[in-house]
Each structure stands twice: as C-alpha cells, then as structure tokens.
Amino acid sequence: MTRPAGGFQAWLDEQTKLSLAAVLAGAAGILVLIVGSAIVFTTGGLTPYESIIKTSHSGAQTAVLFLTLLLGAIGIALGFSVYRRMPTKAARETAISGGALGVQAAALAGLFLWVRDIEKFDLLVRQNFSFEILGEIAPEFLNGGKNTVLLAAGGELLGIILGLVLAMLVLSKRAVVRAPARAYINFFRGTPLIWQLSFIYAGIILTSRLPISVYQAGIFVLGLNAGAYSAEIFRAGIQSIERGQIEAARSLGMTYLQAMRYIILPQAFRRVIPPLTNEFIILIKDTSLIVFLGLTEGQRELFGIGRDAYSETFNATPYIGSVLGYLAITLPLIRAVTALERKLRSGLTGIVGM
Amino acid sequence: MTASTPGTGALVQLQGIHKYFGDLHVLKGIDLEVEAGTVLVVIGPSGSGKSTLLRTINLLEEPTMGKVIFDGVEITDIRTNLDELRTNIGIVFQAFNLFPHKKIIDNVTIALRKVRKLDEAEATERAMAELKRVGMDHKAQNYPSQLSGGQQQRIAIARALAMRPKLMLFDEVTSALDPELVKEVLDAMKALAQEGMTMVVVTHEMGFAREVGSRLLVMDDGKIVEDGVPREIFENPREERTKSFLSHVL
Numbered sequence: 016m017t018r019p020a021g022g023f024q025a026w027l028d029e030q031t032k033l034s035l036a037a038v039l040a041g042a043a044g045i046l047v048l049i050v051g052s053a054i055v056f057t058t059g060g061l062t063p064y065e066s067i068i069k070t071s072h073s074g075a076q077t078a079v080l081f082l083t084l085l086l087g088a089i090g091i092a093l094g095f096s097v098y099r100r101m102p103t104k105a106a107r108e109t110a111i112s113g114g115a116l117g118v119q120a121a122a123l124a125g126l127f128l129w130v131r132d133i134e135k136f137d138l139l140v141r142q143n144f145s146f147e148i149l150g151e152i153a154p155e156f157l158n159g160g161k162n163t164v165l166l167a168a169g170g171e172l173l174g175i176i177l178g179l180v181l182a183m184l185v186l187s188k189r190a191v192v193r194a195p196a197r198a199y200i201n202f203f204r205g206t207p208l209i210w211q212l213s214f215i216y217a218g219i220i221l222t223s224r225l226p227i228s229v230y231q232a233g234i235f236v237l238g239l240n241a242g243a244y245s246a247e248i249f250r251a252g253i254q255s256i257e258r259g260q261i262e263a264a265r266s267l268g269m270t271y272l273q274a275m276r277y278i279i280l281p282q283a284f285r286r287v288i289p290p291l292t293n294e295f296i297i298l299i300k301d302t303s304l305i306v307f308l309g310l311t312e313g314q315r316e317l318f319g320i321g322r323d324a325y326s327e328t329f330n331a332t333p334y335i336g337s338v339l340g341y342l343a344i345t346l347p348l349i350r351a352v353t354a355l356e357r358k359l360r361s362g363l364t365g366i367v368g369m
Numbered sequence: 370m371t372a373s374t375p376g377t378g379a380l381v382q383l384q385g386i387h388k389y390f391g392d393l394h395v396l397k398g399i400d401l402e403v404e405a406g407t408v409l410v411v412i413g414p415s416g417s418g419k420s421t422l423l424r425t426i427n428l429l430e431e432p433t434m435g436k437v438i439f440d441g442v443e444i445t446d447i448r449t450n451l452d453e454l455r456t457n458i459g460i461v462f463q464a465f466n467l468f469p470h471k472k473i474i475d476n477v478t479i480a481l482r483k484v485r486k487l488d489e490a491e492a493t494e495r496a497m498a499e500l501k502r503v504g505m506d507h508k509a510q511n512y513p514s515q516l517s518g519g520q521q522q523r524i525a526i527a528r529a530l531a532m533r534p535k536l537m538l539f540d541e542v543t544s545a546l547d548p549e550l551v552k553e554v555l556d557a558m559k560a561l562a563q564e565g566m567t568m569v570v571v572t573h574e575m576g577f578a579r580e581v582g583s584r585l586l587v588m589d590d591g592k593i594v595e596d597g598v599p600r601e602i603f604e605n606p607r608e609e610r611t612k613s614f615l616s617h618v619l
Contacts (some may be wrong), residue, residue, distance in 0.1 A: 263468070
C-alpha cells in the first residue's frame with residue numbers, strides 16, 4: 016500500500032477517521048429514525064388512529080425513512096469496506112460497529128417503508144394502535160397494575176416463607192423428612208400453573224365452599240407454586256455456603272437452628288437475591304393466568320383488563336396497554352437484578368458491603 | 370453428671386475409635402488419654418487421620434465405633450447434650466471459618482450472646498479482652514475480608530477462647546497462611562500453652578511441636594505409631610515409620 020505524504024502517523028490518523036465516519040453514519044441513521052419518527056408522529060398526533068396512517072405516508076416521514084436508509088447504507092459501505100485496513104484493534108471494532116448499526120438502521124427503515132404500503136396497513140394500524148381506546152380505560156389499567164403487583168407480591172411473600180421451610184426440609188439428613196418436601200416441590204414444578212390455579216380453585220376451594228375470593232385464591236396458588244421454585248433457590252443458596260461455616264457455628268455450641276438463623280441463612284440470602292428476583296419477575300408475568308378463574312371488575316389485573324377490553328371492542332390496542340403495564344413493572348426489576356449481579360460478580364459487594 | 374469411666378481423671382479419653390468414610394478406613398482403633406494441662410501435638414503424613422482424630426474429639430466427625438469421653442462424660446452417648454458440651458471445647462480451623470457477614474466483634478460475641486446468654490455489654494467486654502490478648506482489639510469494627518490470614522486466624526483463636534473452653538483443638542491452623550504470617554499465630558498459641566491451656570494441636574510445624582508440645586503423637590495410616598516426649602521422639606525415634614516421616618519433614 017502506498018502511503019500518502021506526511022509520514023506514518025498522518026496515514027494512521029487518516030485511516031482511523033474512516034472508522035469514525037462509519038460509526039457516526041450508522042448511529043446517525045438509528046438516531047434519525049427514532050427521533051425523527053417520534054417528532055413526526057407526535058406532531059401528526061397519535062389519536063385518532065387515522066392520523067397515524069396519514070402521518071406514515073406523509074412527506075416528512077418519507078424523508079426521515081430515506082435519510083435513515085442513506086445513512087445506514089453509508090455506515091454499511093464504509094464500515095465493512097475499511098475494517099480490515101484499520102491500524103488498531105479499537106479502530107477495527109469502531110468500523111465494525113458502524114457497519115452493524117448501519118444494517119440495523121437500514122433494516123428498520125426498509126421494514127417501515129414496506130409495511131406502510133402493504134394492503135392491510137390501515138387495518139393493522141386501526142386494530143393495534145387505536146390509542147383513543149387506551150385513553151378511555153387508563154384508570155382501569157392503573158388499577159390493574161396495582162392488582163398485578165399485589166398478586167405477585169402476595170404470592171412471592173407466601174412463596175418465600177414456604178420455600179424457606181421446604182428448603183430446610185429438603186436439606187434434612189433424614190430421608191423421611193426429605194421425601195414429602197421433595198414430592199411437593201416436584202409436583203408443583205412438574206405441573207402447569209394454569210392447571211394448579213384451575214384445579215385448586217374449582218376442585219378444592221369452590222367445591223368446599225371456602226370463603227375465599229378468586230383474588231385470594233390466586234395469591235394462594237401463586238404462593239404454593241412460587242414456594243416450590245423458591246425452595247430450590249434457597250436450597251442451592253444454603254448449600255453454596257462453605258461447610259466450615261456451620262462447623263464453626265456448631266463448635267461454638269450453637270444448635271442447628273441457631274447456626275441456620277445467625278450464620279448460614281444471612282449469607283445464603285445475599286447469594287440468592289438475584290435468582291429470587293428472577294423468580295419474582297416470572298411470577299409477575301404468571302399473574303396473568305389468573306384471568307382464567309374469572310375475576311370481578313375491580314380485581315382484574317393488567318392482562319385481564321386488556322383481554323376484556325378486546326372482547327368489547329374487537330380491537331387489539333388494549334393488549335398494547337397491558338404490555339406497557341408489564342414492562343413498566345419488570346424492566347426496572349430486570350435492571351436492578353443485572354446491576355446487582357454485576358456488583359456481586361465483581362466482588363465489590365462481596366459478603367461485606369450490602 | 371455421672372463419670373462414665375472413673376479412675377484416670379484424664380480430660381479427654383478416646384476408647385477404641387474407628388472411623389470409616391464409606392469404605393475408607395481412616396481411624397483404625399485409637400486409644401488415647403489426654404490429661405488436663407497437656408499440649409498434645411499430633412504429626413504424621415497427610416491422610417494419616419490426624420485431622421479426623423482431632424475432629425472426633427468434639428464430634429464434628431462421629432466415630433463409626435468407639436467411645437469419646439470428655440471431662441468424665443461420654444459424649445458419644447446420644448443422650449449427651451452435644452451443643453452444651455461443645456461450649457467447653459474450642460476449635461480453630463485451617464480455613465479460619467470466621468463469619469464473613471459479621472464484624473470481628475460480632476464474630477466473637479455472637480456465641481456469647483446466643484449460647485452463653487450474656488448480655489450485650491458483658492459479651493462485648495469479654496470479647497474485647499480476648500481480642501486484646503491476641504492483639505486484634507483495634508480491628509473490632511472491621512469485617513474478616515479486610516484482614517490478613519494471620520489476623521483472621523488470631524481472631525478465630527480469640528473467638529474460641531471467649532467461650533472459656535477447657536480444651537482447645539487446633540486443626541492445621543497455619544497451613545493456609547503465607548509463610549510470614551505463621552509466626553504471629555504460633556506465638557498466640559505458645560502464649561496460650563504457657564497459661565496452662567489443655568491443647569490438641571495437629572500441625573506440620575515441627576519447630577512448634579518440639580518447642581511448645583509437652584507430648585507428641587505420630588500417626589500413620591489411621592494408627593498412633595509413636596507417643597512420647599517431643600524432644601525424645603525427634604532425637605531418637607523408635608519406629609521405622611516415624612524415622613521415615615521425620616526424614617522427609619526435617
């Protein structure tokens with residue numbers, strides 16, 4: 016390769032600039048698509064749904080899409096053509112990132128361009144993005160979100176208590192103590208939650224005329240189910256504590272229960288926070304199954320409200336409302352778990368900090 | 370309490386101890402008496418059963434056969450309250466086994482408060498005194514992970530001593546330490562021996578065995594092969610297996 020005048024360093028700088036250009040083009044493509052579309056659609060109005068259709072075909076949105084395509088194409092062409100020539104590893108990665116971002120921007124813009132021209136586009140928008148419906152049932156969704164959280168939190172609380180007891184039983188050195196706990200755990204892990212909800216409610220609670228509402232029954236069964244999963248999490252957590260800890264505690268004269276309470280469980284709890292939170296996230300989503308038991312209006316949770324509104328309007332937009340509700344609850348939790356896991360892994364928290 | 374075996378008055382008596390781990394025969398008929406005030410040092414090649422023997426004394430390992438008698442009480446009898454009995458036997462481990470989620474002071478006071486039922490002030494006072502004895506009172510508010518191995522091990526000694534045990538067991542307590550940290554732990558043990566504490570010490574530190582030990586056991590293959598005064602055994606081993614072992618470590 017011939018080097019331009021100005022020496023090696025100038026040549027190097029020249030090369031590196033190309034990778035920077037690629038990543039800037041790719042990132043700009045994504046940015047233009049998201050921010051541009053957001054501005055265009057907000058100005059055009061999200062309700063009624065007809066305005067979404069109109070805006071999709073507007074000149075402004077077309078300009079946004081083609082600009083995105085252009086920037087994406089630049090990112091792809093530049094990034095993938097120059098990355099092999101990059102003088103440093105960092106520059107090579109930058110170039111590749113530019114190419115990848117370009118692919119994403121171009122693909123999204125292309126998808127939008129294609130979708131807005133298909134025959135059923137108007138229908139799709141009407142069925143899924145009639146946000147005026149959401150506006151009407153927003154208070155119900157707020158109440159539903161509260162119910163989802165209450166169902167999940169109640170179930171989790173019950174599950175943690177039950178799981179802790181089951182874990183202790185499963186860790187017993189006596190087979191006659193282990194066996195029933197193991198059977199319980201395997202049964203509740205081995206059968207569908209929807210079956211457990213249906214059978215325990217219809218078969219036991221309704222049949223015995225127990226004075227328990229569907230809502231309470233839901234918390235109860237979710238708790239029974241979460242108990243089985245939490246038990247396994249606690250068992251693993253307790254077993255992960257070094258043997259020397261219980262030996263030291265027992266050697267100081269502590270009883271088994273004292274050693275568990277003061278020494279083993281406090282350490283095990285810290286280790287199981289991430290898997291327990293994951294379990295909680297799953298439980299939050301599983302609360303949606305309670306809809307099959309039939310709830311009164313005020314008891315409905317996020318999914319139930321979406322489903323009921325759908326059957327009244329035959330419009331799927333309420334489902335969008337449900338999912339926004341779920342994400343509002345789960346995304347912060349997922350973030351928290353990820354942060355916690357990273358902290359635990361880095362050893363910053365260790366056993367000491369928290 | 371009834372004295373199960375009258376006569377000898379030894380603090381610890383092991384009678385016909387056998388221990389199996391599955392098919393592995395680890396202790397093959399151990400008979401041993403340890404008088405109060407003795408500093409009994411146990412040496413021998415790895416796998417010879419030293420640690421298992423030590424851990425049998427406070428029943429961390431339950432013997433497959435045989436009796437353990439401590440202070441006149443047969444502790445292998447299932448009717449013995451083992452938790453109460455263990456408060457009289459302190460043990461220090463190779464891996465320190467401090468409680469990582471508790472501050473140093475709480476490591477020492479937890480058993481005083483929950484087992485000995487001392488109130489907070491009393492427990493703290495006693496704990497600080499024990500920490501001071503091993504020179505660790507200035508670290509009372511730290512967590513174990515913030516301290517060196519030698520410091521942690523001295524605290525483990527203080528934790529055991531705070532219970533005011535009649536017997537102290539030491540299970541290869543310097544084996545996990547960096548060489549420069551070994552001395553501070555051995556010094557703490559030596560001071561304890563000079564105060565007259567009854568000690569059983571499993572160790573690879575031959576200097577300590579010779580200087581501090583008042584009695585030496587050499588173990589090999591699950592049996593006691595030699596039992597006597599440390600200096601005499603070191604200078605004039607009778608058994609071939611002792612000679613062979615000493616030639617490898619000295």
